[in-house]
Amino acid sequence: MTDRKSKAPPAPADADASERLVRAEGADVPQRADGERSRRRPRRHARRERPSYLPHAVRERVDSRELERVPPPPDSEPSDGGGARGSVAERIRDLEARLDQMILARERVSGHSSLPPRSTAISEPPPPWPSVPPPERSSAASLAELPADVEPSPWGRLGLREGSEETDDFGYDPAFEQRALPLFEFLYEKYFRVETSGIDHVPSDGRCLLVSNHSGTLPLDGMMLRLAVRREHAERREVRWLAEDGIFHLPFLGSFTNRMGAVRACQENAERLLAQGALVAVFPEGMKGIGKLFRDRYKLQRFGRGGFVKLCMRTRTPVVPVAIVGSEETNPMLARVEHLAKAVGIPYLPITPTFPLLGPFGLLPAPTKWKIVFGPPIDFSAYGAGSAEDEILVTRQAERVRGEIQAMLDRTVAARRSVWFG
Amino acid sequence: MPVRARSEPPGALRARARVVAVTGASGFLGSRLIRAMEEDDRISRIVAVDVGAPSTAGRKTRSYEVDLTDPTAEARLAELLAAEHADTVVHLAFLASPTHATAWAHELESVGTMQMVVAARQAQVRKFVLWSHTWLYGAHPSNPNFLTEKHPLRAPAGEPYFADKIEAEKQARKLAHRSPGVVVTVLRTAPIIGPNVRNTFTRYLSRRLVPTAMGFDPLVQFLHESDAVAALHAAVVRDHAGAFNIVGGGVLALSAAIKLAGRLAVPIPHPLANSFGAVGWAAQLLKEPPAFQTYLRFVCVADGTKAREVMGFRSSYTSREALLDFVQAQRLREVKLLSESTA
Numbered sequence: 001m002t003d004r005k006s007k008a009p010p011a012p013a014d015a016d017a018s019e020r021l022v023r024a025e026g027a028d029v030p031q032r033a034d035g036e037r038s039r040r041r042p043r044r045h046a047r048r049e050r051p052s053y054l055p056h057a058v059r060e061r062v063d064s065r066e067l068e069r070v071p072p073p074p075d076s077e078p079s080d081g082g083g084a085r086g087s088v089a090e091r092i093r094d095l096e097a098r099l100d101q102m103i104l105a106r107e108r109v110s111g112h113s114s115l116p117p118r119s120t121a122i123s124e125p126p127p128p129w130p131s132v133p134p135p136e137r138s139s140a141a142s143l144a145e146l147p148a149d150v151e152p153s154p155w156g157r158l159g160l161r162e163g164s165e166e167t168d169d170f171g172y173d174p175a176f177e178q179r180a181l182p183l184f185e186f187l188y189e190k191y192f193r194v195e196t197s198g199i200d201h202v203p204s205d206g207r208c209l210l211v212s213n214h215s216g217t218l219p220l221d222g223m224m225l226r227l228a229v230r231r232e233h234a235e236r237r238e239v240r241w242l243a244e245d246g247i248f249h250l251p252f253l254g255s256f257t258n259r260m261g262a263v264r265a266c267q268e269n270a271e272r273l274l275a276q277g278a279l280v281a282v283f284p285e286g287m288k289g290i291g292k293l294f295r296d297r298y299k300l301q302r303f304g305r306g307g308f309v310k311l312c313m314r315t316r317t318p319v320v321p322v323a324i325v326g327s328e329e330t331n332p333m334l335a336r337v338e339h340l341a342k343a344v345g346i347p348y349l350p351i352t353p354t355f356p357l358l359g360p361f362g363l364l365p366a367p368t369k370w371k372i373v374f375g376p377p378i379d380f381s382a383y384g385a386g387s388a389e390d391e392i393l394v395t396r397q398a399e400r401v402r403g404e405i406q407a408m409l410d411r412t413v414a415a416r417r418s419v420w421f422g
Numbered sequence: 423m424p425v426r427a428r429s430e431p432p433g434a435l436r437a438r439a440r441v442v443a444v445t446g447a448s449g450f451l452g453s454r455l456i457r458a459m460e461e462d463d464r465i466s467r468i469v470a471v472d473v474g475a476p477s478t479a480g481r482k483t484r485s486y487e488v489d490l491t492d493p494t495a496e497a498r499l500a501e502l503l504a505a506e507h508a509d510t511v512v513h514l515a516f517l518a519s520p521t522h523a524t525a526w527a528h529e530l531e532s533v534g535t536m537q538m539v540v541a542a543r544q545a546q547v548r549k550f551v552l553w554s555h556t557w558l559y560g561a562h563p564s565n566p567n568f569l570t571e572k573h574p575l576r577a578p579a580g581e582p583y584f585a586d587k588i589e590a591e592k593q594a595r596k597l598a599h600r601s602p603g604v605v606v607t608v609l610r611t612a613p614i615i616g617p618n619v620r621n622t623f624t625r626y627l628s629r630r631l632v633p634t635a636m637g638f639d640p641l642v643q644f645l646h647e648s649d650a651v652a653a654l655h656a657a658v659v660r661d662h663a664g665a666f667n668i669v670g671g672g673v674l675a676l677s678a679a680i681k682l683a684g685r686l687a688v689p690i691p692h693p694l695a696n697s698f699g700a701v702g703w704a705a706q707l708l709k710e711p712p713a714f715q716t717y718l719r720f721v722c723v724a725d726g727t728k729a730r731e732v733m734g735f736r737s738s739y740t741s742r743e744a745l746l747d748f749v750q751a752q753r754l755r756e757v758k759l760l761s762e763s764t765a
Contacts, residue, residue, distance in 0.1 A: 165675070165678055166678075167641065167673065167674065167675050167678065169567065169568070169672070169673055170567050171567070171641050171673075171675065171721075173675070245563055245564050248563040248564075248720070249563045250637075251635070251636060251637020251638055251691075251692070252637035253637075254563070254637075254638065255637065255638055255639040255640075258639075259639075259675075263567065264563075264564075264565075264566070264567065266564070266566045267566075268566035268567075268568065268570070269566050269567050269568075272566075272567070272568065
C-alpha cells in the first residue's frame with residue numbers, strides 16, 4: 001500500500017476509489033503522511049485558521065458550515081467521468097476531509113492527541129487505551145462536539161445536566177440530609193445541648209419502635225431523636241420517624257421532612273419499615289401533642305387509638321418508651337387560634353410570647369436544655385398476633401406505655417433544676 | 423423466536439392453543455402485544471379489533487374494524503368473538519392522554535368497556551384482561567408510600583379522564599362477579615415510559631421547561647414500555663384473576679426525574695397553577711386538565727409485590743432505568759439523530 005505511487009502511475013480511478021474505500025472503512029486514516037494531505041488540499045488547511053477568540057462550539061459550527069460550501073478539491077483525481085464509482089470516490093474524499101477536520105478540532109480542544117502518530121504502520125498494535133477514567137458529563141461533552149446541524153438548542157444545553165440525588169423507597173435523601181446536617185448538628189450540640197440516658201435500651205439490630213412524647217410548635221424532636229441514636233448508640237442506628245399527615249399538606253415543610261428521613265404516619269408505612277428491620281420512632285400524641293398549650297407541658301395527651309400497640313402486636317415488635325424533656329418549652333404556646341387558621345389551610349395559628357409579635361423570627365425555638373431518656377423495652381409478643389383485634393387489650397396496653405413515658409417525664413422534669421441549664 | 427412453555431410437550435400445545443382478541447390493537451400496547459403474541463406458539467390466532475389495522479399484524483392476526491363508540495359495536499363484537507372462537511379478550515382501547523373531547527372519550531372508555539364486557543359475556547370468553555392505571559388510586563397526602571391493590575380508587579372523580587377509567591374497572595369487576603367462570607385480570611400499570619411510547623408522562627418530561635408545584639416534590643415511579651407488554655403477555659398466557667399493580671422497581675423524587683431527563687423545573691405556587699390550569703384547559707391551550715396537578719404534589723406510588731408473588735412478574739427495568747432509557751432516546755430525537763417513532 002505504501003508503494004502506491006511507484007506502481008503504475010496512470011492508476012485507474014476505480015482502483016484508487018476502492019483503495020480509499022478500504023482506507024475509510026479500515027480506520028487507518030492516521031496512516032497517511034501529513035505532507036501528502038497538505039499537498040492535496042492546501043485550501044482547506046488555510047481555511048482552518050479560525051479566530052481563536054471564539055468559543056470552540058462556535059468555531060466548530062463555522063467549521064461544518066464551511067464544509068457544506070467547500071468546492072471539490074481542485075487537484076482531484078481524474079475520475080471516470082461521473083460514473084457511480086467517481087461519485088463514491090468524491091463522497092469518500094469528502095468524508096475523509098470531514099473526519100480530518102473533526103480530529104484536528106478535537107486535538108485543538110483537548111490540547112494533546114489521543115490518537116497514535118500518523119506514521120504508525122498498520123501492522124503495529126494500537127496503543128492501549130488511556131487508563132484515565134472518562135470525564136464526568138461525558139454525554140454533555142460529546143454532544144458539545146457534535147457538528148452544528150445536530151446541535152441542541154440553548155435550552156437543551158442548559159438542560160443537559162447529569163446527576164440527581166438518590167432517594168430510598170420512602171423518600172429519604174442521604175445527600176440532602178448531609179447538606180442540611182450542619183444546622184441540626186449545631187442545634188443538637190450547641191443549642192439544645194442534648195443529653196441522653198439509657199440509650200442501651202435500644203436494641204442493636206432488628207426492628208424496634210421508639211414511642212415518645214411530642215411537642216414544640218416546630219416538631220424538631222423527631223430530628224433530635226434521630227441524631228441522638230445516630231451519635232450515641234453503639235451501632236449508630238438510623239431512626240425513621242413517622243410524621244403526621246398534616247405536614248405533607250404543606251409546601252416545602254412536607255418534602256423537606258420527607259427528605260430528612262420522616263415518613264408519613266400510617267399503618268402500612270410503619271409495617272413496611274418494621275418488616276425491613278428498621279428502627280422506627282412514633283409520636284402517638286400526633287397533632288394534639290404539637291398543639292399542646294404551655295400549661296399542659298409534659299402532660300401526655302391521648303395516645304391516638306392505640307394504633308402503635310396493634311402494630312407491635314401484629315409485627316411482634318418491642319417498644320422502647322422515650323421521654324424528651326426540654327422540647328416542650330422551646331415554643332411555649334399560650335393560645336391557639338383555630339377559626340381563622342382553618343381558612344388558610346393550616347390547623348391552627350400558635351400564639352407564643354414571640355410568634356405573631358416578631359414575625360417569622362418569633363418561631364425560633366428557645367435554647368432550652370434537652371434530655372432524651374430511653375426506658376427499658378416493653379414486649380407485646382406474649383399476646384400473639386390475634387390480640388391486635390382485642391380493643392380492650394389494645395387500649396389497656398397503650399395506656400400502660402403512656403403511663404411509663406409519663407413517669408419517665410415526671411422523674412426527669414422533677415430532677416432538673418433549670419429549664420435552660422438542666 | 424417462538425416461545426414455548428417448557429413444562430408442556432409440543433403436542434399439548436395444539437389442544438390448548440388460544441384465540442386472543444385484542445381491542446385497541448393499533449395503539450402502542452396493542453400493537454406491541456400482538457407482535458409478542460405472533461411469536462408465541464401457545465397462541466394460535468389473534469383477533470385485532472380497532473378502527474385501523476395494527477402495523478405489527480402477522481400471519482396469525484385477523485383485523486376487524488370496529489368503533490367502540492358506535493352503538494352497534496356490542497352486537498358486532500359478540501358476533502365476531504363467537505365466529506373466531508375467541509377465548510380471551512384483552513381490552514386496551516383506552517386513551518393514553520386526556521382529550522378535550524370528553525364526551526367522545528366517555529363513549530370510548532366507559533361505554534366502550536361496557537359494550538366489550540357484554541359482548542364477552544355473550545361470546546362466553548374464558549378470560550378478560552383489562553388495562554388500567556395506578557394513577558386511579560389518586561394522589562393524596564394521606565396515601566401510604568406504597569399503595570396495594572386493596573386501596574380504593576380515589577382519583578379525582580370530577581375529572582372525566584379518571585372517572586371513565588374507574589368506571590371501566592367497575593365494569594370488569596361486575597363481569598367477575600356475575601360470571602364466576604371468567605378469569606378477570608386488571609393490570610394497573612404505573613406511568614409507562616420508554617424510547618417509543620408517547621403519552622402524558624413522556625410529553626411532560628419532554629418539555630423544555632417542566633412545571634412543578636412549588637414546595638412539593640413527590641415520589642414517582644415508572645414502568646418501562648417493554649415491561650408493560652411483558653405483563654400483558656403474562657396475563658394472557660397464564661391465568662391470574664384479580665387486580666395487579668404492574669410497576670417498575672424503586673422510586674424517584676419528581677425533581678430527580680426532571681433532572682435526569684435534563685429538563686428545567688419551573689416551580690409554580692399551586693393555587694396559581696390551579697387557576698391558570700383551569701383557564702388554560704377550558705381554553706384548550708393546555709393538554710392536561712387541572713386535576714392532574716395533584717399528582718405533582720402528592721405521592722401516588724403503587725406496590726408491585728402482589729404481581730411479583732402471584733403472577734411472577736418482575737420488571738426488567740427499574741423506574742430509574744426506564745426513565746434513562748426514555749431520556750437517551752429523547753436526546754437522540756432532540757439532535758435529530760432519531761426520527762419520531764410512529765408507534
